[in-house]
Every structure is written in C-alpha cells, then in structure tokens.
Amino acid sequence: MYDFLIIGCGFAGAVLAERLAKQGKKILIVDRRDHIAGNAYDYYNEDGIMIHKYGPHIFHTNSEEVFKYLSQFTEWRPYEHRVLASVDGQLVPIPINLTTINKLYGSNLSSSEVKEFLASKAEARKPVTTSEDVVINAVGKELYEKFFRGYTKKQWDLDPSELDASVTARVPTRTNSDDRYFTDTFQAMPKNGYTEMFRKMLSHPNIHIMLNTNYKDIVDLIPHTKLIFTGPIDHYFDFCFGKLPYRSINFRFETLDQHQHQVTGTINYPTSNLYTRITEFKHLTGQKHSRTTIVYEYPTSEGDPYYPIPRKENQEVYNQYKKLADETPDVYFTGRLGTYKYYNMDQVVAQSLALFRKIVKESENADQ
Ligand code: FAD
Incomplete structure (x- = not known):
C-alpha cells in the first residue's frame, strides 16, 4: 500500500516524492519513459559527451528557496547563458x-x-x-x-x-551591453548533470521507481491513498473536453570532429533555416573533450508534448479540466503538463514545494 502514487518523474514528481518520503510517506513514482528526470534528462552519448536528450536546459532562478532546496542534491557549476x-x-x-x-x-x-x-x-x-x-x-x-x-x-x-x-x-530589450540571456540571481548548472541530481533526490528508501510504465496500465492494480499527476491533464481525463494543443520539437544531434563548433552556447536563426537554434552542449556543461556535440531544434506539432500553446481558447479548455481536477478527490495536478503552463524548471520546483506544503496542511487538518 503506497501513501502516494506519483505519475511523472520530472521535477514536479521528483520534488514531491523527495519531500513526502522524508515525512515518512511510502511513494511509488511511475514514468512511461525509460529514465528518471523528465525533460531535464541528460546522459553521456556514444561519443562520451554529456547531452540533454530533450534540448538544452539551463538552470536559473531568483528564488533562494528553490536554489537552496536543490543544492541539497548537487554541487553547481557557475554558468551564465549567452x-x-x-x-x-x-x-x-x-x-x-x-x-x-x-x-x-x-x-x-x-x-x-x-x-x-x-x-x-x-x-x-x-x-x-x-x-x-x-x-x-x-x-x-x-x-x-x-x-x-x-x-x-x-x-x-x-x-x-x-x-x-x-x-x-519573456524576452526583454536592454539599452546596456549586458549580453546574458537571463539576469536571475542564481544561474548555474548541476555539476554532474541533472540526472545525477535526480538520482540523489530519489535515493530515499521510501521511494520506489517504476519506469517504462504508462500509469493507466497500473493505476487500478496498485493500492494507494492519493495520486499526484504530472502528465498532461487532458490525458488524465481521457480528453473529455478535447485535446489541449502542444508544440513539440524534433532534435537532431550531431557530433563533430572538432573542439568547438560555435562561440557561444546557443545561436538562434530567426529568419533562415528550418531549425530555430543550434546549441553546443560543452558550453553548458563545461566538459573538456576533443569532439563536440550540437543539437538542432525543429519545432513540430507532432510528438512529445513540450510547450503548452498560450492562447485564450486553449486556456478556456484548460479551465474546464482544472474545474474537473478540483472536484476530483485525492488527486493533485502539478507541473508543466499537469497545469498546462509554460513553466521553467525553477517554477515547477516552487510549484511542487507549494503543493507539498498544502498537502501537509491538509493532513494536519484531517488529524485534528
Ligand atoms: P516533465 O519534465 O515533462 O515530466 C513529466 C513526466 O511525466 C515525463 O517524464 C513523462 O514521461 C511523464 N508522463 C507523462 N504522461 C505519463 C503517463 N501517462 N504515464 C507515466 N508517465 C507519464 N526550463 C528551464 O528552467 N530552463 C531551460 O533552459 C529550459 N529549456 C527547455 C527546453 C525545452 C526544449 C523544453 C521542452 C523545456 C525547457 N524547459 C526549461 C522547461 C523544463 O523542461 C520544464 O520546466 C520541466 O521539465 C517541467 O517538469 P515537469 O516535471 O513538470 O515535466
């Protein structure tokens, strides 16, 4: 019997798993992918270069609470993206x-x-x-x-x-020569990568992890008291109000026989080519290697749901799902897909920490 069944092993699910496990709760966290860390997943490719499977992820935040929280699970490498x-x-x-x-x-x-x-x-x-x-x-x-x-x-x-x-x-205009992409107080990359940071977060003995599993296949088989859902909210409700639209991206990785490909982490191509940008990972990770891996991003409407599309009519559909979610007992929705919102990693961590506090309060009230 698990206290919490958590669907999705990205930031939203992992933060809640870690917090609740520390409170003595028994957790099963399920993901349909074959790895932890959600969209922040990074790994060494066959050329020995650390890459981000779902496109470049740069950590930045103004929240001291979020930065301190994550610092329990990783050291950092200072990095300002340009x-x-x-x-x-x-x-x-x-x-x-x-x-x-x-x-x-x-x-x-x-x-x-x-x-x-x-x-x-x-x-x-x-x-x-x-x-x-x-x-x-x-x-x-x-x-x-x-x-x-x-x-x-x-x-x-x-x-x-x-x-x-x-x-x-989201993109400001500046009249000084500050050329950093972000101006947040805390800007850094996890020293040994995101996946390693997640591994530490999820290492509590109260947390069991089940990968390669669509939660629909097991939800009725595994006894649990409460459910936390960080996948797409429309999927949870079997698309009863229609499909929420997302943009996706096709990533094309290339490893080159050269030390460096471009002078900075990312180069945008606003008016030319079919791809939007090229990122070279070694700038982000600081890895020393004689070769280098770059990624081209080709946006598409098919594929994994990455970006909720911020339009009024989509928000209206989401509001219907949100109302249904609020009326569904013992199920919490959080994360980029669970709340259909264009959140950065730090915002998702903050959202999950806030949800954790809410859950604790609810259980204290129930005990009284
Ligand atoms: P996710 O990481 O998407 O995790 C949700 C998990 O749920 C997934 O692993 C999925 O497999 C699982 N799941 C879904 N449905 C099911 C199901 N039916 N059964 C089981 N499991 C399921 N943020 C930044 O701060 N900085 C950046 O530079 C940055 N760059 C980005 C670049 C790209 C290309 C993208 C797409 C996003 C970027 N982000 C960035 C945003 C960042 O990825 C998100 O904020 C973060 O990953 C959200 O975490 P999450 O846990 O909500 O969702």
Missing part, C-alpha cells in the same frame, strides 16, 4: 541590447542614445494583447521582423499576432 542571433549575415546578442543595435546599424550609440533610438522606432500599441503588440510596442516593426516574427512562426507555427503577449514578453 545567445547570439544570426541576423543580416552577422551574429548579434539576443535579447537585443546596446551591442546588437550598434552592430546591426554600424553605429556607436551610447546607452541613452539607444534608448532614444528604440523609442523612435517603437510604435505604441494599446492595448498590448498579442506577442506582436509586445515587440512592436517596444522596438518597432523593423527589429520585430528581424528577430521575432520568423522565429515565433517557426517555434509555434503561428504568427505573433495570434499568440498571447506572454510569449515574447
């Missing part, structure tokens, strides 16, 4: 910053001059509701076309005018 975009035959920093503008326009503007320059290009949009509005409102049409339109179209197969503002609002 991204260049291939635009007009040049490689320029993205998010757009002072260097980007000066390189693109062959100018030598100062910070305050760039601010004026961008203000002169910006076209006020009111209200700002779509991803197109966000960018044009901030930097105008020309930079929108160069950096955002094609990339967004490839990534989502939708024009930015058809997508919620939240998608492009």
Whole structure:
C-alpha cells in the first residue's frame, strides 16, 4: 500500500516524492519513459559527451528557496547563458541590447542614445494583447521582423499576432551591453548533470521507481491513498473536453570532429533555416573533450508534448479540466503538463514545494 502514487518523474514528481518520503510517506513514482528526470534528462552519448536528450536546459532562478532546496542534491557549476542571433549575415546578442543595435546599424550609440533610438522606432500599441503588440510596442516593426516574427512562426507555427503577449514578453530589450540571456540571481548548472541530481533526490528508501510504465496500465492494480499527476491533464481525463494543443520539437544531434563548433552556447536563426537554434552542449556543461556535440531544434506539432500553446481558447479548455481536477478527490495536478503552463524548471520546483506544503496542511487538518 503506497501513501502516494506519483505519475511523472520530472521535477514536479521528483520534488514531491523527495519531500513526502522524508515525512515518512511510502511513494511509488511511475514514468512511461525509460529514465528518471523528465525533460531535464541528460546522459553521456556514444561519443562520451554529456547531452540533454530533450534540448538544452539551463538552470536559473531568483528564488533562494528553490536554489537552496536543490543544492541539497548537487554541487553547481557557475554558468551564465549567452545567445547570439544570426541576423543580416552577422551574429548579434539576443535579447537585443546596446551591442546588437550598434552592430546591426554600424553605429556607436551610447546607452541613452539607444534608448532614444528604440523609442523612435517603437510604435505604441494599446492595448498590448498579442506577442506582436509586445515587440512592436517596444522596438518597432523593423527589429520585430528581424528577430521575432520568423522565429515565433517557426517555434509555434503561428504568427505573433495570434499568440498571447506572454510569449515574447519573456524576452526583454536592454539599452546596456549586458549580453546574458537571463539576469536571475542564481544561474548555474548541476555539476554532474541533472540526472545525477535526480538520482540523489530519489535515493530515499521510501521511494520506489517504476519506469517504462504508462500509469493507466497500473493505476487500478496498485493500492494507494492519493495520486499526484504530472502528465498532461487532458490525458488524465481521457480528453473529455478535447485535446489541449502542444508544440513539440524534433532534435537532431550531431557530433563533430572538432573542439568547438560555435562561440557561444546557443545561436538562434530567426529568419533562415528550418531549425530555430543550434546549441553546443560543452558550453553548458563545461566538459573538456576533443569532439563536440550540437543539437538542432525543429519545432513540430507532432510528438512529445513540450510547450503548452498560450492562447485564450486553449486556456478556456484548460479551465474546464482544472474545474474537473478540483472536484476530483485525492488527486493533485502539478507541473508543466499537469497545469498546462509554460513553466521553467525553477517554477515547477516552487510549484511542487507549494503543493507539498498544502498537502501537509491538509493532513494536519484531517488529524485534528
Ligand atoms: P516533465 O519534465 O515533462 O515530466 C513529466 C513526466 O511525466 C515525463 O517524464 C513523462 O514521461 C511523464 N508522463 C507523462 N504522461 C505519463 C503517463 N501517462 N504515464 C507515466 N508517465 C507519464 N526550463 C528551464 O528552467 N530552463 C531551460 O533552459 C529550459 N529549456 C527547455 C527546453 C525545452 C526544449 C523544453 C521542452 C523545456 C525547457 N524547459 C526549461 C522547461 C523544463 O523542461 C520544464 O520546466 C520541466 O521539465 C517541467 O517538469 P515537469 O516535471 O513538470 O515535466
């Protein structure tokens, strides 16, 4: 008899398994894949190079609680991600910053001059509701076309005018020369990789792990008191309100007989090629090796569900599932797929820690 049956062995499921096991609960965590760590899974490929199976995962957070929590299971390697975009035959920093503008326009503007320059290009949009509005409102049409339109179209197969503002609002515009992709307080990679960190999280004797298993095949066979579901919420309810749409990605890995392929971790291709970006893992992991592995990302609508598509009509369908979920006793939904939300790893950890506190409170109330 398990206290908790947890579906999904990514961040959402593993954090809850670890917390609850430490409280003395008996846990069975099930995943249909043949490995732990969910989308953060990394491993050494046949060439001996550490790669991320589901695309580059860079850890960053402003939450001291999340960083401290994960630090129990890993040491860290400081790493600040930098991204260049291939635009007009040049490689320029993205998010757009002072260097980007000066390189693109062959100018030598100062910070305050760039601010004026961008203000002169910006076209006020009111209200700002779509991803197109966000960018044009901030930097105008020309930079929108160069950096955002094609990339967004490839990534989502939708024009930015058809997508919620939240998608492009994630990418800021800077007037200084800070070329880091993220500005969070904590930016680091697990020193021995994500999978190793998960192994430590899940090493408690109260946690049993079952891989290669679709939970539907075992849920009625394994006695349990409560269930935590981190897979797609629509799947749990047999798509009764219809299928929630996701974007997926085909990853093409290539190992090259050279020490380094590109000058930075990721290069974006906003207007050329069918892929959106190329990432070279050795920048992220710091691994020393005479060869190097890169990954090309080709967005697609088929395949594993990766990105919930942030559109009003999808949110409305999700709200129906959420209502049903709230009415389903002894089942909790969490994680990117369980709550149909575009969360980063740290946000999922924070969400699961919050759910853990809620579960503890509920059981204290029940005991009173
Ligand atoms: P997942 O990691 O997806 O885990 C869910 C698990 O549930 C999966 O392992 C799945 O196999 C399992 N499952 C589903 N259905 C069933 C079933 N029926 N039976 C059994 N098991 C099931 N975040 C960052 O912070 N930084 C980044 O740089 C970053 N880069 C990303 C790049 C890509 C290409 C993608 C797709 C995501 C990226 N993310 C990044 C987001 C990050 O992957 C997620 O925040 C995180 O993985 C979410 O964890 P999760 O546990 O909610 O979901």
